[in-house]
Amino acid sequence: MARLIRTEKEVEGRYTEQWIVVDEDVLEQWPAGPLETVGRPVPRADGGQRARGEARYTADIKLPGMLHAAILRSPHAKARVRRIDTGRARRAPGVRAVLGPETGPLTDEPPYEGAPVAAVAAETSEQARTAVSLIEVEWERLEPLLDPEEAVRRNELIDEPNREERGEVERGLAESDAVVEAEYRTQTVLHNSMETHQAICEWDGDDRLTVYISTQFIWGVREEVAKRFGLPEDHVRVVCRFMGGGFGSKNGPGDYTYVAAELARATGRPVKCALTRREENLDSGNRNSTIQRLRVGARSDGTLTFLDGEFVNATGWDGWLASTGGPMRLLYACENVRTVEYGAKLNTPPMAAFRAPGFVEGTFGLECLLDELAAKLEIDPLELRRRNHSTHDAVDERPFSSKQLLECYRRAEPHWERRDEVRARSDATWKRGVGLASQVWYGGGGPPSYAWVRIGGDGRAAVITGMQDIGTGSATAMAQIAAEELGLPVDRIEVALGDSARGPYATISAGSSTIPSMGPAVRAAAADAARQLIEIAAQRYDREERVLSLKNGQIVSSDGGSWPLEEITGLLESGQILGKGSRGPNPTGMRVLTFGVQVAEVAVDVETGEVVVEKIVAIHDVGRVINPLGASSQVEGGIIQGLGHTLSEERLLDPSTGGNLTQTLDAYKIPTIADVPEIVTDLVDVPDEHLTNLGSKGLGEPPIIPTAAAIANAIRDATGADVRSLPITREEMLRALREASRQPAREEVGA
Amino acid sequence: MPELSINGERHELAASVGTSLAHYLREDLGLTGTKIACNEGHCGACTVQVDGVPILSCITLVHTVEDREVTTIEGLRDHPMVNSFVRSDALQCGFCTPGQIVSATALVAAIPRPSSEEIKHAMSGNLCRCGAYPKIEEAISTWQD
Ligand code: FES
Numbered sequence: 005m006a007r008l009i010r011t012e013k014e015v016e017g018r019y020t021e022q023w024i025v026v027d028e029d030v031l032e033q034w035p036a037g038p039l040e041t042v043g044r045p046v047p048r049a050d051g052g053q054r055a056r057g058e059a060r061y062t063a064d065i066k067l068p069g070m071l072h073a074a075i076l077r078s079p080h081a082k083a084r085v086r087r088i089d090t091g092r093a094r095r096a097p098g099v100r101a102v103l104g105p106e107t108g109p110l111t112d113e114p115p116y117e118g119a120p121v122a123a124v125a126a127e128t129s130e131q132a133r134t135a136v137s138l139i140e141v142e143w144e145r146l147e148p149l150l151d152p153e154e155a156v157r158r159n160e161l162i163d164e165p166n167r168e169e170r171g172e173v174e175r176g177l178a179e180s181d182a183v184v185e186a187e188y189r190t191q192t193v194l195h196n197s198m199e200t201h202q203a204i205c206e207w208d209g210d211d212r213l214t215v216y217i218s219t220q221f222i223w224g225v226r227e228e229v230a231k232r233f234g235l236p237e238d239h240v241r242v243v244c245r246f247m248g249g250g251f252g253s254k255n256g257p258g259d260y261t262y263v264a265a266e267l268a269r270a271t272g273r274p275v276k277c278a279l280t281r282r283e284e285n286l287d288s289g290n291r292n293s294t295i296q297r298l299r300v301g302a303r304s305d306g307t308l309t310f311l312d313g314e315f316v317n318a319t320g321w322d323g324w325l326a327s328t329g330g331p332m333r334l335l336y337a338c339e340n341v342r343t344v345e346y347g348a349k350l351n352t353p354p355m356a357a358f359r360a361p362g363f364v365e366g367t368f369g370l371e372c373l374l375d376e377l378a379a380k381l382e383i384d385p386l387e388l389r390r391r392n393h394s395t396h397d398a399v400d401e402r403p404f405s406s407k408q409l410l411e412c413y414r415r416a417e418p419h420w421e422r423r424d425e426v427r428a429r430s431d432a433t434w435k436r437g438v439g440l441a442s443q444v445w446y447g448g449g450g451p452p453s454y455a456w457v458r459i460g461g462d463g464r465a466a467v468i469t470g471m472q473d474i475g476t477g478s479a480t481a482m483a484q485i486a487a488e489e490l491g492l493p494v495d496r497i498e499v500a501l502g503d504s505a506r507g508p509y510a511t512i513s514a515g516s517s518t519i520p521s522m523g524p525a526v527r528a529a530a531a532d533a534a535r536q537l538i539e540i541a542a543q544r545y546d547r548e549e550r551v552l553s554l555k556n557g558q559i560v561s562s563d564g565g566s567w568p569l570e571e572i573t574g575l576l577e578s579g580q581i582l583g584k585g586s587r588g589p590n591p592t593g594m595r596v597l598t599f600g601v602q603v604a605e606v607a608v609d610v611e612t613g614e615v616v617v618e619k620i621v622a623i624h625d626v627g628r629v630i631n632p633l634g635a636s637s638q639v640e641g642g643i644i645q646g647l648g649h650t651l652s653e654e655r656l657l658d659p660s661t662g663g664n665l666t667q668t669l670d671a672y673k674i675p676t677i678a679d680v681p682e683i684v685t686d687l688v689d690v691p692d693e694h695l696t697n698l699g700s701k702g703l704g705e706p707p708i709i710p711t712a713a714a715i716a717n718a719i720r721d722a723t724g725a726d727v728r729s730l731p732i733t734r735e736e737m738l739r740a741l742r743e744a745s746r747q748p749a750r751e752e753v754g755a
Numbered sequence: 756m757p758e759l760s761i762n763g764e765r766h767e768l769a770a771s772v773g774t775s776l777a778h779y780l781r782e783d784l785g786l787t788g789t790k791i792a793c794n795e796g797h798c799g800a801c802t803v804q805v806d807g808v809p810i811l812s813c814i815t816l817v818h819t820v821e822d823r824e825v826t827t828i829e830g831l832r833d834h835p836m837v838n839s840f841v842r843s844d845a846l847q848c849g850f851c852t853p854g855q856i857v858s859a860t861a862l863v864a865a866i867p868r869p870s871s872e873e874i875k876h877a878m879s880g881n882l883c884r885c886g887a888y889p890k891i892e893e894a895i896s897t898w899q900d
């Protein structure tokens with residue numbers, strides 16, 4: 005019987021309550037450790053298609069009669085359209101439709117550079133762009149608000165400030181033997197997914213719409229598009245079979261989808277709207293910059309007495325208040341914690357989620373602060389973290405569903421102990437050091453998510469679900485889970501995904517949620533199909549169900565008999581066995597979080613300020629690991645993005661006009677293969693015994709979280725300089741070195 | 756009519772002057788294995804080989820490769836490098852991957868067993884935002900296994 009329950013759902017650290025329906029059957033978790041397929045390295049199932057260039061991304065789809073859209077974007081950070089003339093554009097070759105600012109989401113009062121003002125559909129994208137350049141606009145330029153501190157002073161905020169407090173900071177301050185206070189800054193960074201944001205919209209009549217889109221959430225796109233055009237949701241079909249990266253920026257439909265849909269309606273033809281790289285870097289979201297004023301106090305034994313943080317997020321014109329104070333509230337046992345987070349509303353492009361939004365920024369500040377405190381107290385930084393280990397979530401007094409952070413610390417020890425050896429390799433110019441930082445994040449996933457499993461006469465199985473694989477290898481993990489439950493080799497499992505018309509509702513691929521949300525549903529669906537196979541086999545072979553099991557493509561009886569699966573499924577000829585499964589609730593009254601620690605080894609050229617990261621060891625607790633090969637790729641990818649965030653990436657705005665100076669990939673510096681250090685991945689791989697039938701948490705985000713602080717702490721270890729601002733350019737490094745040399749040696753200022 | 760050769764097949768070149776090679780491959784011939792990620796020569800996603808040398812097809816005019824031999828990912832599908840990338844998990848979203856493989860096959864044609872330094876040098880023009888780099892290096896160093 006289906007049961008109706010109320011449960012909590014979390015995406016990117018934001019919680020909501022909702023009703024869900026759960027099936028009665030609860031599956032026991034599998035034993036820990038590698039099984040037949042789950043827990044073993046499996047190359048990704050669609051790797052060959054992608055590698056051979058056969059995979060068709062949204063960028064590769066060309067529908068018959070398809071037109072191309074181009075958008076006129078505001079060249080000013082704040083302006084008003086006094087007059088617009090689209091006449092020449094309309095008459096340009098190949099043009100089929102022009103939309104002016106009166107059509108939403110276009111606007112005649114663009115509030116940031118890059119905001120969409122007008123749009124053209126033409127036979128080719130070149131014709132569309134040429135036509136856009138022929139639109140004549142008379143602008144009234146207005147004074148933009150660009151300074152986040154000024155916005156906070158003027159109370160220009162995206163939302164109410166988020167104030168949270170437990171205990172009493174003043175009391176903690178009075179009990180402190182040492183206090184450290186510092187200001188940290190992080191920069192705006194751009195996602196730069198290799199496939200830019202794009203969508204193709206095709207109407208079927210005036211009330212059915214198909215959207216092909218590079219997205220992390222086909223169901224979210226379906227819902228929002230249906231709402232916008234007043235359509236029943238089932239009249240909107242959303243397709244995303246392959247997509248070229250999102251990192252949080254592709255969670256919703258975006259203006260370009262609406263522009264394509266409006267132009268498709270105006271012309272009666274399918275329309276593709278694809279952002280150029282420059283548009284991508286103007287208006288497809290960003291990790292907003294932050295200013296963090298932090299204070300920590302401790303007793304001489306290292307026990308934290310208070311944590312206090314004021315966080316200013318430069319949110320931009322739109323978006324939401326990322327949880328920059330989250331790590332301060334969650335990472336350590338501390339009775340007195342106060343955080344206030346502001347989201348400055350500015351004439352800059354809206355932020356978007358970017359791989360652990362808020363926590364990447366907040367962890368940089370917090371974990372550098374902890375090391376500055378460790379130096380002052382003369383306590384080993386790893387030991388300081390151990391002494392403040394939390395056994396439960398102090399925000400709302402809930403126990404953790406599982407927490408292996410102490411085990412992560414234990415595994416970090418041998419890497420941490422290399423400190424003397426690494427330092428000893430320093431010379432007059434190159435100083436070497438080791439640093440570490442911890443990590444906390446969500447990643448428990450949640451309901452609803454559904455999967456079907458279909459087994460055909462040939463004894464092969466298909467997992468069918470409306471999820472998307474954004475490059476994380478989640479489809480391969482699903483195949484492994486189904487293979488395990490069905491006792492089939494993984495190459496006999498097909499995963500059909502990425503189409504809202506061809507599978508049930510599935511989770512957003514964001515917030516490290518695909519595996520923890522979808523995996524249990526897939527296992528449940530496979531178990532449903534397996535149960536039916538056993539019931540049929542029991543009748544066919546005259547055995548009791550309880551003596552039968554599925555293994556290696558066989559039906560195996562405990563009395564020694566075994567029969568190939570095809571013998572049973574073959575009976576059905578064209579008939580099929582259909583299993584269905586859903587994601588159950590998260591454990592009630594518990595907090596599901598992921599944890600980890602990274603250890604970085606760096607070399608700093610004290611003459612030029614060059615920083616070279618030589619090695620990063622990443623140790624994370626994400627519950628059961630489904631595919632260690634794909635998991636290590638996720639870890640490496642997260643660290644490399646973290647490396648860019650730490651050392652080279654920064655969106656620069658002209659401070660007087662608000663114009664983006666880093667729209668191209670030569671100006672905006674993402675890491676190349678030559679920048680990559682040695683990376684060692686170590687996943688604790690202990691199932692979370694309270695979480696679902698799998699015990700798996702998500703892994704997409706944790707690895708990017710501690711990287712910046714681990715590197716900055718290694719720089720402090722190497723040079724004694726406190727770098728407090730990202731990216732750590734040569735200028736910032738030299739500034740920190742100069743400041744360190746002006747101060748008396750650390751021993752003399754110690755507690 | 757001018758001609759060019761793509762993956763061993765001759766094609767009459769009917770494209771208008773000013774068309775990029777990437778655009779011609781993708782739009783006129785439907786060879787969408789070659790990706791465009793920046794369209795201005797900064798990322799390497801559009802890499803193809805002209806007479807065995809990797810070039811950026813998005814900033815190469817198609818008429819400048821008349822009578823030359825162009826090799827795209829479609830012409831390299833059976834190269835052992837492809838399986839090496841898959842085995843090593845040297846791709847995540849896969850959007851940069853065809854360009855990576857085109858560059859990598861040109862590298863090993865010149866240096867069959869490249870050192871780590873040689874790989875980093877030859878591949879640093881192929882950006883990968885997913886950060887598959889460690890495994891790209893592994894795939895290139897183990898392609899003959
Ligand atoms: S698409 Fe040609 S270099 Fe980026």
Ligand code: FES
Pocket residue numbers: 198248249475846847848849850851852882883884885886887
């Ligand atoms: S695999 Fe995604 S950009 Fe390289």
